[in-house]
Amino acid sequence: MQEIIKGHAPLIDALTPLCTGEKAIKHTTDLYGNGYHWFRLDQSSKIKDAARILKGYQARLIMISAYSVTDGPEECKELCYHFDVEGIIYNLTVTQNREWPIVPSITPEFANADWHEREIMELYNIKVTDHPNPKRLFLDEKLDAGLLASAVPLSVMMNGASSKDLWERILSEKEQQR
Amino acid sequence: MSISTYTMPLGPVHVALEEPVYFHLTVEGENIKNVELTSGHVHRGMERMAMQRTLVKNVTLTERVCSLCSNSHSFTYSMVVENALNLEIPERAKYLRVLAEEIKRIASHLFNLAIQVHIAGFKSFFMHVMEVREIMQDIKETVYGNRMNLAANCIGGVKCDVTDELLEYILKQMDVIEPQLEEIKDIFTNNHIILTRTNGLGILPPEDALALGVCGPTARGSGIVRDVRRDTPYAAYPDLEFDVITEPGCCVHSRAMVRVRELFESVKLIRQCCNKMPKGPVFNHMGKIPYNEAFAHTEAPRGEVAYYIRTNGTDKPARLKWRVPSYMNWKALGVMMRGCQIAEVALVLNSVDPCVSCTER
Numbered sequence A: 001m002q003e004i005i006k007g008h009a010p011l012i013d014a015l016t017p018l019c020t021g022e023k024a025i026k027h028t029t030d031l032y033g034n035g036y037h038w039f040r041l042d043q044s045s046k047i048k049d050a051a052r053i054l055k056g057y058q059a060r061l062i063m064i065s066a067y068s069v070t071d072g073p074e075e076c077k078e079l080c081y082h083f084d085v086e087g088i089i090y091n092l093t094v095t096q097n098r099e100w101p102i103v104p105s106i107t108p109e110f111a112n113a114d115w116h117e118r119e120i121m122e123l124y125n126i127k128v129t130d131h132p133n134p135k136r137l138f139l140d141e142k143l144d145a146g147l148l149a150s151a152v153p154l155s156v157m158m159n160g161a162s163s164k165d166l167w168e169r170i171l172s173e174k175e176q177q178r
Numbered sequence B: 001m002s003i004s005t006y007t008m009p010l011g012p013v014h015v016a017l018e019e020p021v022y023f024h025l026t027v028e029g030e031n032i033k034n035v036e037l038t039s040g041h042v043h044r045g046m047e048r049m050a051m052q053r054t055l056v057k058n059v060t061l062t063e064r065v066c067s068l069c070s071n072s073h074s075f076t077y078s079m080v081v082e083n084a085l086n087l088e089i090p091e092r093a094k095y096l097r098v099l100a101e102e103i104k105r106i107a108s109h110l111f112n113l114a115i116q117v118h119i120a121g122f123k124s125f126f127m128h129v130m131e132v133r134e135i136m137q138d139i140k141e142t143v144y145g146n147r148m149n150l151a152a153n154c155i156g157g158v159k160c161d162v163t164d165e166l167l168e169y170i171l172k173q174m175d176v177i178e179p180q181l182e183e184i185k186d187i188f189t190n191n192h193i194i195l196t197r198t199n200g201l202g203i204l205p206p207e208d209a210l211a212l213g214v215c216g217p218t219a220r221g222s223g224i225v226r227d228v229r230r231d232t233p234y235a236a237y238p239d240l241e242f243d244v245i246t247e248p249g250c251c252v253h254s255r256a257m258v259r260v261r262e263l264f265e266s267v268k269l270i271r272q273c274c275n276k277m278p279k280g281p282v283f284n285h286m287g288k289i290p291y292n293e294a295f296a297h298t299e300a301p302r303g304e305v306a307y308y309i310r311t312n313g314t315d316k317p318a319r320l321k322w323r324v325p326s327y328m329n330w331k332a333l334g335v336m337m338r339g340c341q342i343a344e345v346a347l348v349l350n351s352v353d354p355c356v357s358c359t360e361r
Helices: A009-018 A046-056 A113-124 A154-158 A165-177 B046-050 B057-062 B070-085 B091-119 B123-144 B164-190 B192-198 B206-212 B252-276 B325-329 B332-337 B342-351 B356-360
Strands: A025-029 A035-040 A060-069 A076-085 A088-095 A102-104 A127-129 B005-010 B022-028 B031-038 B291-300 B303-312 B319-323
Touching: A009 A035, A009 A046, A009 A088, A035 B291, A046 A076, A046 A088, A046 A102, A060 A113, A060 B303, A060 B319, A076 B291, A076 B303, A088 B291, A113 A127, B005 B342, B022 B342, B031 B332, B046 B057, B046 B319, B057 B070, B070 B091, B070 B291, B070 B303, B070 B319, B091 B123, B091 B164, B091 B252, B091 B342, B123 B164, B164 B192, B164 B252, B192 B252, B192 B342, B206 B332, B252 B342, B303 B325, B325 B332, B325 B356, B332 B342
Parallel strands: A035 A088, A102 A127
Antiparallel strands: A025 A035, A060 A076, A076 A088, B005 B022, B022 B031, B291 B303, B303 B319
């Protein structure tokens, strides 16, 4: 018997044209039968269109997760936006250009995106365009964006003499600078 | 800025809680016109630390994100890993997880309510609420061996079973605490000092609550019917009967009354857990770790806790991200404090049950 996953068909239909890539859409459930819908948008700029569509369904932004993809064909950053519509979760992923990570702000549509986007700017050095209040959230204005990502964890530094971790990190950073 | 307004710094310590957050209040005379805040004093880099630890070790780490919501973090973290691994947990474990969560919720709500009356200057009642809270602290210590971090959850279920004798003990303690909670409810509902200081203060209209995406008692105190336990059911909650408490007043008193009334819902849930708990194993072993991503959220005492994980086939997560309830509720203070007097800042701040350490991680 085919499993029926809870979701809003018109909303899923509206988001589908924004995701034309192979395996760009998937639908999952958890152990309690709650529905999770995953959309990989074609371009970063499409998040603005997606946000407007979700706003029309009284969606609530729960969180924005930024992360680095290190095991793909080339290292890049991605953002995953998690929305809630009547208890069903819609996750929208956008991949960032490696050289110029940039994404439009959705704070005009979802006021609570403000802090998430400011955190992404300062911790991941991703540029968020048209943010209404692009001030630092946690880090002092004098510090460079993405500074914490360049720090070497104490454990890696202390084990640098005996393990390969520190040297491999230096090598990969040198590779990136070329 | 007009000649009659000026910016007043408040903090970074001793604003309701002894946690560092720095307010910039634009005031005109005694009245607050605008609020901005600076945080970042206790950023601990916990998400980065989580990526250097194994999935199993992160249960311990996430339990230390926050003190009052500690159980909710290990609970939600275990759930997100189970979602990524497609790992089912035993029926008994679902009930044991709810049991620990609701015990923590009562203790957390009572702590917030105690601080609320302390700020209001009602010291004798503060001492009384803290004394009632000790019943819950005793339960935690007796059942789990600790007054704060219960270490109850693990990936695949719970670490330790709770014996029938201990379930009986918990039921007896519920009979002890319930009449005392009734007394607390009566005082919160009728006492002149509390009503004078909190009723109609720190208004958050429902439209602002929705726009800012606030959660937990902060949202429900503005009449928003939002509770993850009901909206995205998990653990044993779908099998248990409870009401989602809301209050229409949108003020400090409304938010307090949501917490007061939720105490009784938690007592109801604890009783149901003790009486209906099925027999059986309490955890399942983890299987192979796939390449996957997953999301999970739960209703912590302060509101919704959300976790996102990416696994990469190794025993360390490629990314672990979480969002705590306070993160969503801070911005609402700008709405609540507008028009308030400086002396009322601490009361309004405490009404969102803020946590700085978990906001900054």
